Amino acid sequence: MNKVLTINGGRPLSGSVKVRGAKNLVPKAMVASLLGDGPSVLRNVPEIKDVEVVTGLLELHGVTVVKDPETGDLTLDPSGAKSANSKEIDAFAGDSRIPILFCGPLMHTIGEAFIPDLGGCRIGDRPIDYHLAVLRNFGAIVDKASNGITISAREGLRGAKVELPYPSVGATEQVLLTAVRAKGTTELKNAAIEPEILDLIDVLQKMGAIIHVRDQRTIVIEGVARLRGYDHVALPDRNEGASWASAALATGGDIFVEGADQRDLAAFLNTYRKLGGDFDVRIDGIRFFHPGGDLNPLVVETDVHPGFMTDWQQPLVVALTQAQGVSIVHETVYENRFGFTDALVRMGATVQLHRDCLGSLPCRFDNRDFLHSAVITGKSELHGADFVIPDLRGGFSHVIAALVAKGTSNASGIELINRGYEHFLEKLQGLGADVELREAAH
Structure with missing residues (x-):
């Protein structure tokens, strides 16, 4: 992992991306x-x-x-x-x-x-x-x-x-x-x-x-x-589609996701609309956009299908940092999926992690020593920071946060994102992101 992605934030993402077959299939x-x-x-x-x-x-x-x-x-x-x-x-x-x-x-x-x-x-x-x-x-x-x-x-x-x-x-x-x-x-x-x-x-x-x-x-x-x-x-990758949707909302942008399927994203679309985002379902995909105004705080609980998928959680958390008020996310699928929020806090987000189940769903992690609930207070003004990509969805979330932030961020370990996002850098650039991939200084 010897490449660094430099991200100059503050620009809404706008344009179209295409998602193809699902990484999970x-x-x-x-x-x-x-x-x-x-x-x-x-x-x-x-x-x-x-x-x-x-x-x-x-x-x-x-x-x-x-x-x-x-x-x-x-x-x-x-x-x-x-x-x-x-x-x-x-x-x-x-x-x-x-x-x-x-x-x-x-x-x-x-x-x-x-x-x-x-x-x-x-x-x-x-x-x-x-x-x-x-x-x-x-x-x-x-x-x-x-x-x-x-x-x-x-x-x-x-x-x-x-x-x-x-x-x-x-x-x-x-x-x-x-x-x-x-x-x-x-x-x-x-x-x-x-x-x-x-x-x-x-x-x-x-x-x-x-x-x-x-x-x-x-x-x-x-x-x-x-x-x-x-x-x-292969059916289209609903997780990539949801990730770009969250990127559109967090940056105040407008992204058409070619190949996104309404049926497989139903739980995400309901949450997206309640948060304050909007979307337009078309024959060949879904347009996701920020309609203006304040985003709404939410209580979100991940669950197995047909619930809100755990892979949608991390990118959405970045959008929640831009909502006015207090949001709660209860992770019930993976016990350590909030490690990525450390970088968000360094960027200026207000995120508190808890061992308690802050939600109504039965949870395997109750009374166990896992930080699996998050309280996010917004709206936060994010600023650039340097960070290491921790995992696939968390890495995408870091990049979204850097795109929202004022100033410059440097992301190392960007290769991890290529595990599940096709032509990630090219798609970012096509959406108007000011990003540059370069060799890390030794």
Whole structure:
């Protein structure tokens, strides 16, 4: 991380950006290609770091990945799937958490999988215990080593009854990718039902899977002996769309987000309007803008879908610093997602963090030592500061704050944002931001 983004703030963002396939779906759909007995085609693929990582991991395992130079569509052929060297997997995976989702498909395809120590954004304790417990339910043998985990299924995988203690997106994906070719029927209770999960189900159904989505977060998967390839257009990235929407509101700007989908952003749009922002839903996207006047303080609680998504919280907090009055944000999904507010406070925001649940939703973090509620008092006049990007959404939030602020800010570690935001710098410049990427002084 040797580049610094210099941001001269005080300019409203105005113009249009295009969002493509969802970061929370595309890498998982790529992994799903391992399950087929023929090539798959994935369309609307964004140029982000996570796609590069999964491409490399698939290629290490013998999958041929070909990118169309004009459209960016990926053709993934698993016919040469094989075991990969553990050191190569470890080196290539870096801090990505995607490798854990290779387990089921690899066991079905080649009989075993190796998973290195996992990283990811530092927003909480994303344990892989859910995943390992799920895999054991299917009959997998889990062997822990100093450099990672070896998982095997010498006698094949069989259907299971699984009930998650929390509707985890990652664990739900693990069940889906493992159950579709397991022998027998799998019943998953307390499943995540995010739009990206339903889109992954669409992918698997195209491949020949039999999956029933029932009431009360229950998914039933009837295992099949073989799956074929798919041809699928990834749903748009609702999190990127919401991030640009918050940027428009915080800076007093006007941004048309091409590809933004009203249905998948419903909870965000309601909150955005209550805050004082406005939007115009069009056939090909949504225009987000600040209509003038004061923004309204709010009480916001994150939740699993169909609630207010945790990934929307951090960019919105920046907009809340510009509202007149006291706002409360109660984070119920990740326990340490307010670390990014340190930089906001240094910029002049008034943010107080609390261990108490300042909200009405039942929360896993009640009576635990986590600063998971925030009180934001505005309107704050922000000023430029230097900061290090802490994680994907927090990093975007820092940049929004710097764009709101008077004066100059310098952001290091900007590469983290490329994990989930396609052509981030070019989009900022296209919206009129006064930003420059340069080499850090040594």
